[in-house]
Amino acid sequence: MTRGEAAAEQMQTGIDECWRQIGVRGDTSCPALAEHLHCRNCPTFARTGRQLLDRPLPPGYREEWTRFFAAEVDGAEGQGERDTILVFRIGDEWLSLPVAVCEEIVEPRPVRALPHRRSAAMRGVVNVRGELLVCLSLAELLGVGAGGGPVRNEGRLAAFRRLVVIGGPSGRAAFEADEVHGLHSYLRSELGPVPATVARSATAAVMSMLPWGERSVGCLDAAILLDLVDRSIA
Template identity: 30%
Template sequence: MAERFLTFRVDGELYALPANQVAEVIRLPAMARVPHAPKGLLGLANLRGSVLPVASVRGLVGIEESAEATTRAIVLDGAAPVALAVDVVEALVAVETEQIETRQAELATRPGERLKGAFAADGRNAIAKILDIEGLIGAAFRQEARARPRRALARVAVQEGGIDGKAGGDDRQMLVSFDVAGQEYALALDVVQEIVDTPEALAAMPASEALVLGVTPFRDTLLPLLSLRGLLGFTNRVERTDREKIVVTRVGGALVGLLADRMRSIFPADTDLIEKIPPVLSARAGGEAKISAIYRGENGRRLVSVLAPDQLFREDVMQRLKASGGSTGEGDREAPGSQREQRQFLVFRLGDDEFGLPIEAVDEVARVPDQITRLPRTPKFLEGVINLRGEVLPVVDQRRRFDMPALHERTARRLVVVRTERHKAGLIVDSVSEVLRCPADEIEPAPNLSNETVKLVHGVVNLEQAGRLVLLLDPAELLTRAERGLLDTFRAKAERAVL
């Protein structure tokens, strides 16, 4: 009786897998790196709409990784598919059962190999070793795992803060600010659907005003795109930049995208410092009529003009917006009793990888302060502490926390202030790219191919059309239990040192 095997090479070694375990062979896909992944897990990839963990055979058998040599991925068939990254796929061969040697395979194993047998691939010289792939994966990824039920990404339980626009349990309003013509403007967080990059595809609308830039595909509908510069009475830029962002909001029931020069920050504003626009200005017809209030921060040194979406457009423009594709699409309708639960995430970058934090766990986003107080004998992940409006805040370098090399270009770095049930900390990230909104039932659980170190990834948003995977992090798991204890200790020291 003959058995069929797929043979492949890794670092010159010839290995084999039973053909009935193989679903397909693909080119090595683009992958999202998983922080603190065990050796052998390269990352997560998108395979025709499904999130697929990619394991390296080199890592599984203890061979040094080589990005240049590894070119193919073998997708295994099964209830939980996994792709195996290999150097070269050789052939599909048929081997008689009596030609498979098990004793010789046991004698010929390299350290780290787990084999089920071996056979002569060409009848004489080349020996193909049959990998025990289930044993290798189990040893590499699940030996440290604790039994814990799989669950969908749940709302983060925080003592303070929320998605309703209020922050911190006190009388504060969460604002999203952005630059327009060198000035800072803001919208309340609860009226912002998403903040996304400027689209590549944009259909211009004939005979439209300068403020109407066109329409662009968005989710399952068309999104009219308008210039905040035009709406506020400024001249439009001649050239576009890669820092421009689209603020997606709803105006009179219509979904619209507002083009801003760049995203500035997300921050809690004390409502006592938000003043209504003076009547003499609100009665005028210019750009100042679009402003509903002024926020006076930093003892009056920071003035932020707060916009109200329903004040941005004239009535005739509103009618054209609704007629030109501003109505909601199938995935965003708000039929009573049937509305899908929506989740919002702040997306940040570390290198080429994107991560998301539940927006209700984010207190604010700000520039990385110039002055960070260093503390002696601190753990390597702790950058120091800062005094944030009278509160001592530990600052974590997220690159260092995820064992990534230091960033040379630091101008775009941001401080994301995250709150959990017990801790509040500032995370230094490479950049903040957007606020992402998606239905809760479209969040895929993280593949169950991990050990204790990667349980911080609780879900994945698969933006298949854009070729992006956003790994959703649990803020409570960003630090280990030991590190949280150290954080408590150093925070107590910092309060004495700073205050």
């Protein structure tokens, strides 16, 4: 954009885009650059941003977006409500929890054992930014196979253990996952029943199964899991 074009655009919009003319996107002749180093640190840049946000809406803008959001959704997106889960691996089992109970994911911390433990699922306590949290073994708690260390399969990069912090009405706790895939959004209509072999095992906290690529993810019932956590701590 030439200076003449920039000046013409400024006259139309009332916005002084000086960064395109004498700033970092222009010829860098602005004397304020010596103090601020970059246009984004300059008060003029911030003032112009506020001016852009405060300007009136263009004609037809509100009506256009009203029609867009009022239109019916076609296809699979309109077949039901969506939920979001955190997908992780314990041993060979892929499981998930609603994001509402997953508070943070951090690197594993040293686990300090507690004396006189009544439950094999309670590993000890971990320090997460100064807060001592009970660390549990989800493999013991749910009755699934214990996991190993880093894995490499299907050309994916090596995956490492992560500490997942969960929270409920009675407080926060943590467990180690052999791998955390991340967040996954799905339609509730995609959920399927739990196989009888799973329902008869100690993994009764699995309320449904979700197809996920070539795998199936066991969707844990957050209320049941938190109750199991409370009972293992008591």
